[in-house]
Amino acid sequence: MLFSGFALQRRLLVAVLAGLLVAIPAVIASAQPAPITRDIAGSKDHPLVPRYEGSLIIGYKTDRFAEVDIPMGPSVNPGVEKRRFERVDAAEGARTRLLYVAPPKRTSLEVMRNYKEALLADGFKTLFECSRDTCGDSIELPFLEFNPSRQLTDSQVTEFAFSANVVDQRLLVVKLDRPQGPVHVIVFTAHQDNVANPTAGGRVAVFVDVVESGTMEKRMVTVQAPEMAMNLGRDGKQAIYGIYFDFDKADIKPESKPQLEEMAKLLQANPGLKVYIAGHTDNQGALDYNVGLSQRRAEAVVRALAMQYGIAAARLTARGLGPLAPVTSNATEDGRAKNRRVELVQQ
Known part of the structure; x- marks a missing residue:
């Protein structure tokens, strides 16, 4: 009886081990990333930029309005994690970002040449181009890894594009x-490995980045002087969205004039009113830099009110x-658009 029980246990153990040997390969196989066979759900080509034939979309994101740095020079490396472009311009507007994988056995030269020929044939003009060493030091790093606004992170496959052997x-x-x-199109190609999905x-x-300028929805209206007076009396502050600046600059744009005039009317009608002019940014970029930029913009508003409208500078404090x-x-x-603003705060 003891022997038969031992034999039964042994048979059960053998059966379990056999089952594991069958199951383990299936588990390993199921853990492997699925091959890429189609575009990700919800994605589509930008109507102005055709895809290279046989490519598949693995990353896709759109913004109704965004600020975008436009590379206009090679990558430079002034220090650890400080790689940047030698020169950048700025554009703002509706934005579309697309990440494709080309068919196997294609070269970066072949793919890029197809893009360039198609875009130039549609009337685009070249602003900047580079290849290999002429692109500078590891250009994929300032282009993607050190550029959160361009990097797509919806999945590991997109996050780890250009992650090895670039x-x-x-x-x-x-x-x-x-x-x-205007429409700006940035195209970046490279032969690469993806550590998240071989x-x-x-x-x-x-990587295709498209910026269509002139497409912002004008939803922020000029705040009139009486409304500002009421809100300051009730809340002690007034958010202002009608003061416009160039991207990454503190120069006030001409279209800000209607809002500046209303601010001046408020201050002229209330000669005892003293206010803080507070500059605010979104959270894109380094904290110290954004604080400095918002300070310069607030100071620009103070100068405009003092020099153009005769408001005593002692009544205005920039922060x-x-x-x-x-x-x-x-x-x-x-x-982020709502967070980028100027505020009047009653002192």
């Missing part, structure tokens, strides 16, 4: 002038708060 880097920046505003590596990846006092989350472009 060679034959090529960058193309083109512009199309239109009556409603099926996305060992081939050329293509830059950067991203430290948001009115809403910075997780979306709509939220």
Whole structure:
């Protein structure tokens, strides 16, 4: 009886081990990344930029309005984690970011040449282009890894594009002038590996960044002087969205004049009123830099009110708060737009 029980246990153990030997390969196989066979759900080509034939979209994101740095020179490396472009311009407008993987056995040169020929044939003009060493030091790093606004992080496959063995880097920046505003297209190609999904590596990846200027929805209206007076009396502050600045600069744009005039009317009608002019940014970029930028912008508003409208400078105090006092989350472009503002705060 003892022997038969031992034999039974042994048979059960053998059966379990046999089952494990069958199951383990299946588990390992199921853990492998699925091959990329189709575009990700919800993605589509930008209507102005055709894809390289046979490519598949693995990353896709759109913003109704965004600020975008436009590379206009090679990558430089002044220190650890400080790689940047020798020169950048700025554009703002509706933005589309696309990440493709090209078919296997294509070269970066072949893919880029197809993009360039197609874009130039549609009327785009070349602003900047480079390849390999002429692109500078590891151009994929300032382009993606050190550029959170460009990097796509919806999945590990997109986050780890260009993550290993990046060679034959090529960058193309083109512009199309239109009556409603210019369109900038940035195309970056390189042969690369993807540590998150080998099926996305060992081939050329293509990053396309499209910025359509002149497409912002004008939803922020000029705040009139009586309304500002009422809100200051009730809340002690007034958010202002009608003061416009060039991207990354403190120069006030001419279209800010209607709002400046209303601010001046408020101060002229209330000669005892003293206010802080508080500058605010979103959370994109380094904290110290954003605080400094918001301070310069607040100072620019003070100068405009004093020099153009005769408001005593002693009544105006500029303070830059950067991203430290948001009115809403910075997780979306709509939220970031609301956080980029000037505020009047009653002293």
